[in-house]
Amino acid sequence: MKNLNIAVRSLFKKGRHNGMKIVSLSVGLSVALVLIAKIYFEQSYDTFYPDADRIYRLTESFVTADGSGDFPQVPGAVASGMKAEVPGIEEATRLTYIAGEGTTFKTPEKERYFADYILMADSNVFDVLQRPILLGNPREVLARPWYAMVSRSLAEKMGGIDAVNGIQITPDDMPGMKLTIGGVFEDIPENSHLRFDMLVSMNGMNEWSRTNWVGNDRYLSYVRLSPGVSPESLKPAIHEMTLRHIDQEEMQKAGVELDFFMKPMLEMHSGSSDVENMMMMLAVLAFALLFTAVMNYILIAISSIVNRTKEVAVHKSYGASEGNIYSMIMSETFVHMMISLLLAIFIIFLCQDVIEDLLGVSVANLLLSKGAWLLLMICAVVFLLTGYVPGFLFARIPVASAFRNFRESKRVWKLGLLFLQFIAAGLLVTLLMNVIRQHQFMIHDDPGYAYDRLAYCNIAGLDSTNRSKVSQELMRMPEVEMVSTAYALPLSGMSGNNISLPGSEEQLFNVADQYWVGNGYLELMEIPVIEGRSFTENVAVSYEIMVNRAFVEKIQMYANWPDGPIGKQIFITGHDQGENVNAMSGGYYTICGVYENYRIGSLARLDDRPSVLFYSSTPLSIQLVKFNTLTAEAVDKVNNRLLEVMPDRNETLSIYSVDVVNLYRDSRKFRDQVLVGGIITLIISLIGLIGYTNDEINRRRKELAIRKVNGAESFDIIRIFLKDIMQIAIPAVLIGCVGSYFISDYWQEQFQKKVSLHPMVFIIGALSVWVIVAICVVYRTWKVANSNPVESLKSE
Known part of the structure; x- marks a missing residue:
């Protein structure tokens, strides 16, 4: 208890940098603990059911x-x-x-x-x-x-x-x-x-x-x-x-x-490859953040050894053992840890809306669950690490230090800890750049159809007469270029049906069945017809089918059609024609046209099966609207007209391009998670760097003054510190970039199409970290480099 009282009273003592230690540790803890809780949460799916293992x-x-x-x-x-x-x-x-x-x-x-x-x-x-x-x-x-x-x-x-x-x-x-x-x-x-x-x-x-x-x-x-x-x-x-x-x-x-x-x-959840991939990436982020925060705390604590040498030596002169000194440092660490935890909890609940958006889970479910015990264990490990290393070093300070100046700098420890922090910073910064490039690539990649002026709404609750009325009313509006209807959108996953050839019951392959589309669908979506023609429209019953290029390439493995697929019949399950013509219910349809391949699903969940389309003269459940110019004003006008036509419903248009972006919301969330983690890791590393530089300036103040007296310029003084730091920053950041390459490659495995991990990305990322490090060093050394050396020598 005595040591705890001393630790509390010493919180604001000059030269101990307690504020820097507590703030950096609390920020690192707040983000790392949330990420660890998310990992535990993902592993806990369905465990609330009794007998879940059966x-x-x-x-x-x-x-x-x-x-x-x-x-x-x-x-x-x-x-x-x-x-x-x-x-x-x-x-x-x-x-x-x-x-x-x-x-x-x-x-x-x-x-x-x-x-x-x-x-x-x-x-x-x-x-x-x-x-x-x-x-x-x-x-x-x-x-x-x-x-x-x-x-x-x-x-x-x-x-x-x-x-x-x-x-x-x-x-x-x-x-x-x-x-x-x-x-x-x-x-x-x-x-x-x-x-x-x-x-x-x-x-x-x-x-x-x-x-x-x-x-x-x-x-x-x-x-x-x-x-x-x-x-x-x-x-x-x-x-x-x-x-x-x-x-x-x-x-x-x-x-x-x-x-x-x-x-x-x-x-069902935790065993999926997507979740395993996500948990691995979150674990990397959490470890990097926690590791950086712990290393920074230890670095700042070690940096204060010079200032506290005589204090510790005096304690030993009055009979304090190494165990007593160790206990004193652990008490200080405990007080700092408690304050950091309280501050971390405050930060978490202050940012709970942001956390819920990024992780898709409420803060209460993350922190107030069985996983709380895991978080407490993590905090205990952090406490032991941040207390043991400084305590070990302080306990070894000799008693003679009370009677002479102590100049041991412990530079090996400090530079080693900075080295590890720079690795984490380099890793997360370059990882962030690759995640951003992949996300931007996905949302801007051409899916094979046009959607930049497209919107849609659900009219499933209307009968066919009212659906037709909706289409007609919208088509009269000057803001609207075209309208059509569809059973499903390419954004969605499609049902599957099987293809057979006439005269054979063997099912050859499965297709992504988009079922029916209305008048002008292909034209509205700007999907090219590369062979044959589009559907014969405005017929009550259609036995025509359109297939994509991949379908033609696939069926050539089974059918001998030297003059092409147009006019050929195929059998497809799931589309009855009023009689059971096969043991597997379905019907015969004639291929009238071939359209170019376009993406069904997303690059994260791509449906790469051949696809087919059928025609319906009856308006379908999804109303498509293509604008002349997609503006907020035009959308409001169409929404108002929809409310007039469908007064009992609150349907409004969904903007297709927004939904395309939302397809990759998991990628966006991971990008934002890496962004937060990268920024915080870099800030914590820079706090440690600034603390280290300050201590080096104080330790070498007399040396620097003598150099200036002997003719050294300001740049010469700055260069001493820059060389000292860059010797560890350059290899450390390069190691981080190598780790980032392998992590980025692993993360990209979930996508069907991906951007290349170009060396220039890693070079730019590394240069960015080096420049930021250099700016911090120059900033902290500029004053001493331009100071009067006489003042420094006086203080000695």
Whole structure:
């Protein structure tokens, strides 16, 4: 306690640089602890479920003539079939999306509410994915068609848990559907791979879909195994079940092998390559920041040895042992650590909105979870490191130092610590430059279609008459150049269907099926037709299909079409023509044209399958608007017209270019994380550099004065310090650049197209750090270089 009192009283003593130590440590801790908490949070996904280690997601494994793959959804009958026929499966349930992300619905009073996701679910869903039930019995509510359960947060927005019971709602995307709320469940935590605000009874889905074994693999299916049962032990029983229910002869004719297996739910999120990549990069950032902050604290503490030598020696003269000195320094470090932690917590909560935007998780969930114990352990390690090294050095100060000037500079320690800080600064600065280049490349890369003047809105809740009215009204506006409609946008991931040739049941390959587009779609998107022609428009039923260049190149491996693909028929699953013409439901379509390849998805999640388009004369659910000039005023006018045409809806235009940028929001967030980390690391390094330079100036003041008396110029004095620092800064930053190259290369592996890691980027990054270091050294030495040497000699 005595040492703690002394440590508190000495906080403001001159020459100890306690303010610099505390501020740099607190800033480094605040960012590093948040990043470490984020890493822990990503690893904690789905651990809140009881028996989470026994819950598995069913996955479909397929082999075709085109290759093999896995798909994390299965047909409707698989989960219930496993529960009935595979011993060792304790429970099984299914869910399926019926509304996309961000669905608005209204009550009979015309009040509107927003739900993140609406899914259909079996009545036993909470027996597998257990959540506290606040109202209603899920087995009764979800057994009734078109009854629903909502989350606590959604219920509270609608008036309260008890108030929502029995309310009928209508989703905007499904105007004919009336859902009755019959229960409330506790919110799904943020660290869940499966999020939903509303569950609707699965009994509303048609029976064929729920009992089908092949195709229509839209179901998210989960099973809970009995205690002690492993997935490997169930493989024979699952295979036998597959043989019983799936016609193997038909599958062989189609050239398809199909099987099902289980993936641990705990690996659904944390086991993905994207998350593993992100955690590795965040770990690098956190380590660099924490390491730099710790090294800087130790550097400043060691730099004060010269000023505190006599104090320590006097303590020893009065009988203090090395252990007592060590205890004194550890007490000081403890006080500094506590103040730094409090300041770090203040910074974190002051910047919690920025942190939530960068990391996508609330500060409360990051810091006030089980991961808090990990953060406390990290703080304990930091305390031991920052206290042990200075304590060890102070304890070794000889007693004789009380009676003579102590001039040992400990330069090896200080230069070594600066060297490590410069490595971290060089690494993060050049890493930031590569991340920025990759992000800019992705958002500006040509996807193969024009979107700079494009906007769209969802009109799924309107009937075909009103959809046509919307298109006609918009087309009359002088601000609008063209309009069209589509079933899906290239931004989105597409469903898959299989291609066969006439006369053969063998399925050759899978395509990205964009389904239907309306009049003038290709012209509006400026997608070139490179062979044949576009669709015959304004026909009630069209059996034409358009394919892309990649499709033609792919099908040439299986079909002999010497005169090209135009006019040829293909069979595609998922597009019935009123009769079952094949064991796998689908229909025959004639290729009328070939369009140039364009990107489906993003460079981070690129769908590189061949693609196809179909025509619909009936307006589709996505209204596309191409402006003559895209301005805020023009968008406002169109939004006002949409409100006039659709008074019961609050639809506004989404700007396509904004959504393109949002495709890469993970890249943007990582860029911002590296930016924050790089700036803070550089600042902490410069604080250490300034502290080191100040101490060197004080230590060598007499030497510098003598040099000036003997004719040294100001530049000669500055050059002494510059040479001293640059000798370690140059190799340290180069080492950081080498590390940055390998980290940047690893990070870029997730992208289909990437910028080259050009040497000039690393050269510019290294030069930037060196210039900043040089400026700091010149700034701190300019005054002494131009001072009167007589004053320095007087003080001696």
